[in-house]
Amino acid sequence: MPSVARRPVPRAREPASATPAQPAVGFVSLGCPKALVDSERILTRLRAEGYRIAPRYEDADLVVVNTCGFIDAAVTESLEAIGEALAENGKVIVTGCLGARQALVKQAHPRVLAVTGPRATAEVMREVHRHLPRPHDPFTSLVPPQGVKLTPRHYAYLKIAEGCNHRCTFCIIPSLRGELVSRPVGDVLEEAAALVAAGVKELLVISQDTSAYGVDVRYRTGFWGGRPVRTRMTELARALGGLGAWVRLHYVYPYPHVDEVVAYMSEGGLLPYLDVPFQHASPRILRLMKRPARGEDNLARIRRWRAARPDITLRSTFIAGFPGETEAEFEELLAFLEAAELDRVGCFAYSPVAGAAANALPGAIPDAVKEERRRRLMQLQEEISARRLRRRVGTMIPVLVDSVSTAGAVARGHADAPGIDGVVHVAPSPRLKAGEFATVRVTGSDVHDLRAEAV
Ligand code: SF4
Numbered sequence: 029m030p031s032v033a034r035r036p037v038p039r040a041r042e043p044a045s046a047t048p049a050q051p052a053v054g055f056v057s058l059g060c061p062k063a064l065v066d067s068e069r070i071l072t073r074l075r076a077e078g079y080r081i082a083p084r085y086e087d088a089d090l091v092v093v094n095t096c097g098f099i100d101a102a103v104t105e106s107l108e109a110i111g112e113a114l115a116e117n118g119k120v121i122v123t124g125c126l127g128a129r130q131a132l133v134k135q136a137h138p139r140v141l142a143v144t145g146p147r148a149t150a151e152v153m154r155e156v157h158r159h160l161p162r163p164h165d166p167f168t169s170l171v172p173p174q175g176v177k178l179t180p181r182h183y184a185y186l187k188i189a190e191g192c193n194h195r196c197t198f199c200i201i202p203s204l205r206g207e208l209v210s211r212p213v214g215d216v217l218e219e220a221a222a223l224v225a226a227g228v229k230e231l232l233v234i235s236q237d238t239s240a241y242g243v244d245v246r247y248r249t250g251f252w253g254g255r256p257v258r259t260r261m262t263e264l265a266r267a268l269g270g271l272g273a274w275v276r277l278h279y280v281y282p283y284p285h286v287d288e289v290v291a292y293m294s295e296g297g298l299l300p301y302l303d304v305p306f307q308h309a310s311p312r313i314l315r316l317m318k319r320p321a322r323g324e325d326n327l328a329r330i331r332r333w334r335a336a337r338p339d340i341t342l343r344s345t346f347i348a349g350f351p352g353e354t355e356a357e358f359e360e361l362l363a364f365l366e367a368a369e370l371d372r373v374g375c376f377a378y379s380p381v382a383g384a385a386a387n388a389l390p391g392a393i394p395d396a397v398k399e400e401r402r403r404r405l406m407q408l409q410e411e412i413s414a415r416r417l418r419r420r421v422g423t424m425i426p427v428l429v430d431s432v433s434t435a436g437a438v439a440r441g442h443a444d445a446p447g448i449d450g451v452v453h454v455a456p457s458p459r460l461k462a463g464e465f466a467t468v469r470v471t472g473s474d475v476h477d478l479r480a481e482a483v
Contacts, residue, residue, distance in 0.1 A: 051160045052080040054088030054117060056109050059096030062146070063124050067094045069149045070123070074156070078163040085116035089160050090141070092152060095126035095133075102126075110137050121155045123148055130254065145251040150218045182428065182463035183230035183446055184223045188216050188264065192236035193243065194320045196307075197386035198347065198378070201236055210242050213250035213259040217267055229428055229465065230274040232445065233265075237320065239281040262288045269296030274428065276445055278303040281320045282329050290333045290340065299442040300340040302333070307347050309364030310357040316389060317350065330368050341443035343372035348405055349398025350378045352391030358401050362408055371416050372449045373409040377402040410475045417450075417473035424469050424483060427452050432462050439466065441478070450476035457482035 057067035082088035091113040095106035106126045113120045128145040144151040191206040242259035268275045293300045314322035377398035380387045427439035437460040439452045459482045468480035
């Protein structure tokens with residue numbers, strides 16, 4: 029068996045340093061040039077991790093078969109190739125287009141170790157690791173599987189996309205980072221699972237526009253754990269929620285499909301928390317800002333979310349003193365805050381960014397007025413926040429403990445994202461351990477934080 033068989037595909041060459049002691053993978057590549065590129069990616073990863081590519085079945089510790097499922101003849105050929113690899117070697121991982129028809133493959137060849145679909149490098153590598161542990165490498169073995177993290181061990185940011193398709197007039201991110209590029213859903217879920225396996229208890233999902241995840245790839249179906257998963261925020265949120273960690277969604281725009289995500293918040297670890305950067309409430313200012321979802325009735329949407337999940341925490345940010353903002357429009361924003369009763373709010377006085385389109389808008393607001401509006405907004409929000417936190421006094425809540433000292437613990441509940449929201453100050457107790465979950469009874473509150481005791 030060549031490292032790639034049945035099709036005249038170039039063999040992956042062994043470097044001079046390869047030793048027979050290294051675990052060896054055989055590779056059969058079938059199908060079109062797109063499948064060929066998938067094969068190249070997998071082979072590259074295998075080599076980068078120190079696996080040998082075996083030229084014959086008998087030299088391989090397991091065999092990966094990249095299949096084609098385009099027409100009946102290709103299906104037959106792929107099924108035969110799997111059968112041959114099983115007969116000659118016995119340990120076979122199937123990937124590629126026919127892998128998308130998992131039931132068919134499993135019915136024909138129940139002994140295969142795993143079946144993944146096309147473009148599933150991460151999936152294939154995970155299955156290879158499971159059945160043929162990766163060789164020791166003096167460099168990569170020193171790096172933990174979850175990578176090097178700058179956050180404490182118990183929480184981590186999970187970036188699901190880069191760039192942005194919107195053109196908000198106060199922002200230059202699209203010109204700096206380009207259009208939206210969503211990461212493959214299998215890669216995101218694999219990274220998340222590795223983080224959880226490494227002890228992460230809270231995943232903070234971030235991107236420029238989390239609701240838009242997958243738009244650029246038309247919500248393409250990816251694979252994870254042998255199952256198809258669409259590259260879409262709703263499916264991703266649900267899958268992440270099943271990993272056993274808390275999952276917190278940031279930078280979500282209020283599109284209709286977010287309602288679906290709110291419905292999942294009663295399942296698994298998906299926290300009843302949404303960070304929705306509204307930025308303003310006046311329709312005219314939102315139009316000038318060119319904000320995403322500016323045509324939506326945000327108040328009605330918030331009420332629907334609260335009806336579905338009365339305990340949902342809503343966080344947002346606003347800009348005061350955007351060019352042309354009248355006093356009446358600013359008061360419209362204050363009225364929105366009163367009606368929406370958002371839990372967590374940040375507010376910035378508008379500040380021009382070099383290169384932003386908003387700089388050319390007429391009606392620049394004097395700095396003193398911008399600052400005065402920002403102060404008024406935050407003052408109102410403090411009253412709202414204090415009111416909402418008071419309602420939680422007397423309740424029992426799960427918290428994740430960030431740190432412990434002789435003075436007690438600093439912890440966070442579902443309403444508290446690290447670094448930007450409030451915290452829960454818990455009285456000293458031997459039951460509290462940094463990086464672990466605990467249950468506490470809320471005994472008091474102030475403007476941003478709660479006080480509690482361990483139970
Ligand atoms: S502010 Fe607007 S343009 Fe900038 S990253 Fe966010 S959604 Fe995209």
